[in-house]
Amino acid sequence: MTVTAVDSGGLRARFRTRIPRAWRTPLGITGAVVAALWILIAVLGPLLWPHNPLGQDFPRLQAPSGAHWFGTDELGRDVLSRVLAGARVTVPLALLLVGLSVVIGGILGLAAGFFGRWVDETVMRLTDLVMAFPTVILAMVVAASLGASLVNAVLAALVVSWPAYARVTRGLVVGIRGAEYVLADRLLGFSAMRSLRMDIVPMVTGPVLILASLDIGTATLLLSGLSFLGLGAKPPTAEWGSMVGTAIAHFDAWWMGVFPGLAILTLVMAFNFLGDALRDALDPHTAGVLGQAETR
């Protein structure tokens, strides 16, 4: 019996029919809701902060209470406001990081897969070089040498994140470029560029986007991690990772570290659930190379 994966024509059409079903899974819905919440918090920003995140106006090291739900930190700042403000830093930067990695890694991977030979060799050896180092350590080294700042932390994270996308894209392209419909179009007179644009790129974007959605959590952790180590956000910026970092020196004031930590946890898990749901929803066969699956 023949089982053909249904490809309802066009990525847009597919999202329209598939996403609703995906979000019906409890985890998918939870992920979507929590992620949306954090994005909302980031967008609304100052409107939500009960107090100025930088304002050292309050008694120091106060435990959570009616006045300060998340307590106050070692400089008398309201932890709740800082946690909310941290979203405004972390969420856009994580999304930016993933976006840039996809674009840079994707373009390099496309070139490597499509043109082959020395282009492929060069790009792959570059990815080998970067991937030979443990991700976080390399990011740390780069961030440290550039100087501690959020921008440099993003750059450092970008350096270690693009290779995975280059590899995946290259693999997908190598698989697709021998596909019969691609060859047929070349025989009909498609130039290499037209072939790339019409035949190859559309089939690559789907799987890459799914990968990217699963990667937002990792990006968050990387950025927060660099800030935790003092290589990212500089004081007094409210950033979750650096907040956890300073909380270590004040272990008995547990609220200083736990709440930012929970923020990281919930954001990362939300995007992971969302990514999983997306991946499962977009038929695993179509998330592969050619968008078809046939068993007789």
Next chain:
Amino acid sequence: MSALEITALTLRIHGAEILRGVDLGLAAGRIQGLAGESGSGKTMTGLAVLGLLPAGSQVTGSISYGEQELLALPPRRRNDLRGAEIAMVFQDPSTSLHPMLSVGAQLTDHLRHHLKLDRAASRARAAELLGRVRIPDPAAALHRYPHQFSGGQRQRIAIAIALACSPKVLIADEPTTALDVTVQAGVLHLLRDLATEMGLAVLLITHDLGVMSAVADRVAVMRHGEVVENGDRLQVFTSPAHPYTASLLASLPGAAGGVRTLDDVRALRELS
């Protein structure tokens, strides 16, 4: 007295009707052919007998094997039967053998699990089986890996594994479709010989009516989940009872009433 009897078998997968009341019987020492085009349900029938239906399947009807009703058996019992008494051979020899285990290991695993033989005995039996399916130099072959054999040889090895525990029933789903025609001829001879020697009841599922004509004793034709015709091979091929069978044969070069010239084919095209 049939070895296996399928009665009124109905299958729904996620609500879609795949099989609608299939009746089929397998007799020892005979090859029962099950023909049909893609989507007819012939593979699903085989999988139903083996208990390998996909999730979301609802089966009704009866598959009786000897005294036992297969559909009523708990999964554990079905697993015990599968491989030992009801064996299978599938289409693609490159995916039906484990690529990372030696051929000998795959055979002996099977033998030790089902027949509880010790290591030496299972190796001896494995070599004997490979010889039976005409693999040259069986003792050395035990140590080799599937990729070191040709497609036809891999299929023979798959048959050896299937027959290792002397099953009573063999379900062969497109066993030669992926093979070259000269290689196919050899494997068909093997299947035929083994079926007679071992008194196997074989269900041969294939869309290739040429293969059916060569080895099947009885031929059943399926369409849209139903058996539309089931009879003696010569009868079905020379005077088919059902118009669907007749139309299938009409489009085949070499069949009685099949196309013989280009004009015959053009005449067919006008009809379709």
Next chain:
Amino acid sequence: MTALLEVAGLRVVYRGRPPVRAVDGVDLRVGAGQVVGLVGESGCGKSTVARTICGLVKPAAGAVVFDGIPVTPLGLRRRPAALTRIQMVFQDPYASLHPRRRIGAQIGDGVRAATARGGETGPGAEPARGDGTGSGAEPAWWLRRVGLEPDAARRYPHEFSGGQRQRIAIARALAARPDLLIGDEPISALDASTQAVVAALMRDLAVDSGAGLLFISHDLSVVRLIADRLIVMYRGRIVESGPAQVIWEDPQHPYTQSLLAAVPVPDGLGTMPAPPADDAHYPLDQVLR
């Protein structure tokens, strides 16, 4: 009959240890309006020959000349317009169409290839009519010619069966008005009941437009119905060639004989096909007629 396609001394080698001689010295010709069947089992090199003729594979030696023009391997550059007169229909109907584009657009690519050459001449410059009664300048017309409904142009490949998709692929190839059509196992993935019909369709459409057809298959019983000449390949070489009917009825080379003897005939008589002797090695000398 002028030879539209001339292949001489073709050799194709795949890298490896040892290197594999996929094609080991092949000469063949296809004339305009002629159907040549190229048969053989897996690994004999027939598909490689087809792909080399199209320029998809680079030969190690030998020449492929199409209508006096040497066929250059496909690189990053756009295919020269003159060479778009060679078109191919591939084996897998599920992979030969772009999954996300409407089939009308894909057939339109074929039409565009023909117009780019100035090769698209319909009966007068008629305005496009979506009902398939226009000229070869519209996809709908081609859909009609391959036996599909003209309104199928708006649909996507996944909405069609394997046999239908193959017809669409044929339509696309023919829309480019090729002078040489190559079918690389075009019927192998189809249901047996449609194989002969699709093969005959390819023959008729190609020959009617004056094109040559090189039809590659491992299934002799269908090929011999539509081919004028047959070429039998074995291990990278041609072992026998000649008029199709002659070879079918009276094969001379031992390999051809064993090939024909191994084909099971669906006559219901229970005749077992004859298997070749284990590890038979056939002489590689040729029988050319």
